Amino acid sequence: MSTGPGPRRPDRAPSARLSPLATLPVFFKLAGKPVLLAGGGDGAAWKAELLAATGASVRVYAAEAGDKMRLAFAEIPNVEWIARVWTAADFADVALAVGDVEDETEAQAFRAAARAAGVPVNVVDRPAFCDFQFGGIVERSPLVIGISTDGAAPVFGQDIRARIEALLPQGLREWAAAAKAWRPSVSARGLDFRARRRFWERFTQLAMTRADVSPRADDLAALLAAIDTDAVAAPQRGSVVLVGAGPGDPDLLTIKAVRALQSADVVLYDDLVSPRTLDAARREATRIAVGKRGYKPSCTQEDIIALLVSLAREGKRVVRLKGGDPMIFGRAGEEIAGVIAAGLPIEIVPGVTAAAGAAASLGLSLTERDVARRVQFITAHARDGKLPADLAWAALTDPRATTVVYMGVKTLPLLVERLLAEGLDPATPAIVVERATWPDERRIMGEIAQMPGLIAAAQPAGPCLVLVGAALGGVPLPAKGKP
Numbered sequence: 358m359s360t361g362p363g364p365r366r367p368d369r370a371p372s373a374r375l376s377p378l379a380t381l382p383v384f385f386k387l388a389g390k391p392v393l394l395a396g397g398g399d400g401a402a403w404k405a406e407l408l409a410a411t412g413a414s415v416r417v418y419a420a421e422a423g424d425k426m427r428l429a430f431a432e433i434p435n436v437e438w439i440a441r442v443w444t445a446a447d448f449a450d451v452a453l454a455v456g457d458v459e460d461e462t463e464a465q466a467f468r469a470a471a472r473a474a475g476v477p478v479n480v481v482d483r484p485a486f487c488d489f490q491f492g493g494i495v496e497r498s499p500l501v502i503g504i505s506t507d508g509a510a511p512v513f514g515q516d517i518r519a520r521i522e523a524l525l526p527q528g529l530r531e532w533a534a535a536a537k538a539w540r541p542s543v544s545a546r547g548l549d550f551r552a553r554r555r556f557w558e559r560f561t562q563l564a565m566t567r568a569d570v571s572p573r574a575d576d577l578a579a580l581l582a583a584i585d586t587d588a589v590a591a592p593q594r595g596s597v598v599l600v601g602a603g604p605g606d607p608d609l610l611t612i613k614a615v616r617a618l619q620s621a622d623v624v625l626y627d628d629l630v631s632p633r634t635l636d637a638a639r640r641e642a643t644r645i646a647v648g649k650r651g652y653k654p655s656c657t658q659e660d661i662i663a664l665l666v667s668l669a670r671e672g673k674r675v676v677r678l679k680g681g682d683p684m685i686f687g688r689a690g691e692e693i694a695g696v697i698a699a700g701l702p703i704e705i706v707p708g709v710t711a712a713a714g715a716a717a718s719l720g721l722s723l724t725e726r727d728v729a730r731r732v733q734f735i736t737a738h739a740r741d742g743k744l745p746a747d748l749a750w751a752a753l754t755d756p757r758a759t760t761v762v763y764m765g766v767k768t769l770p771l772l773v774e775r776l777l778a779e780g781l782d783p784a785t786p787a788i789v790v791e792r793a794t795w796p797d798e799r800r801i802m803g804e805i806a807q808m809p810g811l812i813a814a815a816q817p818a819g820p821c822l823v824l825v826g827a828a829l830g831g832v833p834l835p836a837k838g839k840p
Contacts, residue, residue, distance in 0.1 A: 379507035380490060387452055388412030393476075395443050395467060396457030397422035400481055402429050404455050407491070409433045413452070418443035443467070448474035453489075457481045484508040493518035497525060500533035528571070532564035535572035542577060548584065551595075551622075551672060556584050558620055595622075595669035597696045599689055601682040601708015602626075606794035607633040609709045617706055618642075622673040625664065629680030629820050631795065638676070658688055662695035669701045680820070682710040686736050686763045710734075712761040715793035715822050719800070723759040725828035731758045737765035737772050737823075744768040744775070754781040759826035766821045770809040776825075777806060786830025792819040 392408050394401060397419030406429055408415045415436045417426065422438055430438050448454060454476045456467040468486040471478035480486035484507075492505035493514045502521060506514045536557075543556055559580050564572070598617045603609035610618075618624065618638040626635060628648025635644060647656045647664065661677075668675045683689040683705060696703040712734060716723050723732045733752060739745040753760055754776060765772060766789070777783055783806035791799040797819075803811050805825055 380505055382492075382503055382505070383489075384501065384503070385411070385453065390414065390452040391416055391450060393418065393443065393447055393451040393454040393471075394457070395419070395455070396481075397426045397438075398457060399423055399425045401455075401457035402426040404457060404481070404491070405429045405436050406433065408453075408455070409435050416447070416451070418447060443470075445470045445473065448476050451476055454478045455481070495521045495525065497527065497530040497533055499537050500525075500529055526568035528568040529564060531571050532560075532568065535577075536560065536564075539577050543581070546581065546584075551674070552584050554620065556580055558616075559583060595671060595673045595675060596702045596704070597665050597669050597675045597677060597692075598704045598706060599677045599679065599683045599692060600706045601684075601710075602630045602634050602678050602680050603709040604681055604711040604714035604794045605629075605631045605634070605792060606714070607631060607637060609714060609794065610634060610637060611706065611708065614706050614708065617676050617704075618678070620674055621676040623668050624676045624678055625661065626678040627680050630678050634678070638678075642676075658691055662692055665692060665696055666699040666701065669696070670699070679708070680711070681714075682708045685710045685734060711763070711793050711820070711822050712824075715761075715790040715824065718794050718798060719788065719790065721788075721829055723761070723824075723826075723828060729757060729759045729826055729828035731755070732761065733758055734761050734763065735765075736763045737768045738763075742767070744771045748775075750775065750779040754779045756782065756785075756827060759824065759828045762823035762825070765823045766812060766817060769812055769823060772823075773805055773809055781805060781825075785825060785827065788824045788829055789815075789817065789821050790824065791817040791821045793822060795819075 387408065388411060390413055392413045392415050394405055394408065394415055394417045397417065401417065401419070402423065402425035405415050405417055405426065409429075413435065415433075417430075417436060417438050418441060419426070419438070420440060420442055422430070422440075426438070429436050448470055451474075454467070454471040454474075456464065456471075456478070458464050458467055458480065464480050464483055464486055468478050468480055472488075477488040478486070479489055479491065484490070490505055490508065492503045495502035495504070495518055504514050504518050504521075539560075543553065546552075548556065563576065563580070598621075600614045600617050601611075602614070615637050621639055621642045623643045623645065624635070624638050625645050625647045628646065630648075638644065645664070647661050665675055665677060677683070677692060679687045679689070681687065684707065689705070693703055693705070712723070712732075723729060735748060735753070737744055737748075752758065762769075762772065783804060785805045787803060787805040787808050789801040789808065789812060791801070799815075799817065799819075801808075801811050801815050801817070808823070
């Protein structure tokens with residue numbers, strides 16, 4: 358029988374999962390709607406072209422128009438020039454108002470007239486006068502991405518835009534158009550929420566792998582057939598995905614891990630998972646903390662497995678988010694066995710294990726040529742919380758091995774005592790890395806014989822790894838044949 362406290366309830370309401378936003382990213386539908394634009398200069402001409410591209414009917418109020426604006430009048434049918442200065446009455450029926458005006462008094466008057474008419478207003482280059490802003494745009498219409506820095510650093514926003522432009526093939530335009538065209542066919546199937554989501558997940562995967570190939574009608578047929586097959590094979594059945602969260606830095610999440618998080622209905626996460634990593638999950642997903650906190654009241658493994666099974670049986674897509682790699686000292690085998698025994702599908706997404714993250718952060722190779730022939734991972738924490746009695750001491754004292762100790766801080770004094778007794782050189786380099794790859798990562802370096810005292814003085818509170826071996830510090834190796 359389970360005696361642990363059980364999984365904790367979601368610790369943040371959905372509305373609290375977002376950090377404060379400088380602005381709300383929204384997209385206006387303007388096709389066929391009138392928009393008021395004041396100004397006839399080059400800046401206003403660009404705004405006229407942009408607004409007209411949405412299908413809006415753009416009314417330009419300007420006593421005079423520059424060359425670029427005149428060109429817009431000549432080439433864009435839904436841009437109209439009204440050769441006079443705007444008046445308050447002109448705001449009566451418009452959806453948006455944009456003013457490219459330089460005079461401070463006119464800018465204030467323009468904003469006041471728009472707000473009096475209840476019209477959202479933008480005054481170019483005057484953020485304090487704006488209800489909305491024009492951000493950078495990545496255009497693969499109907500896929501449109503807007504980028505804003507709230508006016509803080511436009512050049513920064515331009516660089517971000519350039520990076521996204523480089524990532525997204527132009528061919529995604531056709532796939533986005535296909536999504537819009539195919540949506541009625543998908544809706545007509547009467548699929549439930551999860552089946553629709555599976556369809557669009559498969560669609561997205563196909564689009565990203567075949568972005569340079571135009572979508573075809575038989576692609577739609579194949580995607581729908583796959584959903585029909587799912588419904589027959591596993592009606593109303595959920596699934597479980599074990600996802601490696603990496604050691605802490607959210608940038609170390611794999612693309613596959615992000616996709617799993619973005620499709621999750623529920624995320625069960627460990628205490629070692631950073632809040633920024635959790636932010637990669639779908640915002641609507643329920644988040645439940647199930648961390649096993651060393652030497653403190655925690656969820657039992659049985660609680661976690663039961664929760665995985667019960668949620669998946671409800672038809673939910675459950676992501677079990679584990680720090681590091683789930684297959685390395687993560688008790689993944691028990692969770693895999695439990696889910697399979699329940700007759701539910703399970704997938705494993707590997708992550709960057711803490712040892713690899715720590716080595717990269719330190720800039721040290723764990724397999725330095727001619728120094729370390731082997732890397733070995735051990736845990737210094739047995740079921741009873743004590744140092745395991747069955748460790749292979751000959752391997753751990755091999756001078757040509759690098760050893761990484763997981764969950765070893767509490768038992769480190771006993772571990773070091775035994776290693777030295779078994780013949781490990783007391784001067785062997787050792788490094789304790791606390792919260793590897795996190796912004797507040799801390800390192801404690803010294804010789805292995807010194808480590809218990811150094812740890813006692815440092816009193817680390819976060820998750821730690823202990824790395825031991827000549828590869829970490831260039832200690833001369835003994836001659837062959839000597840211990």
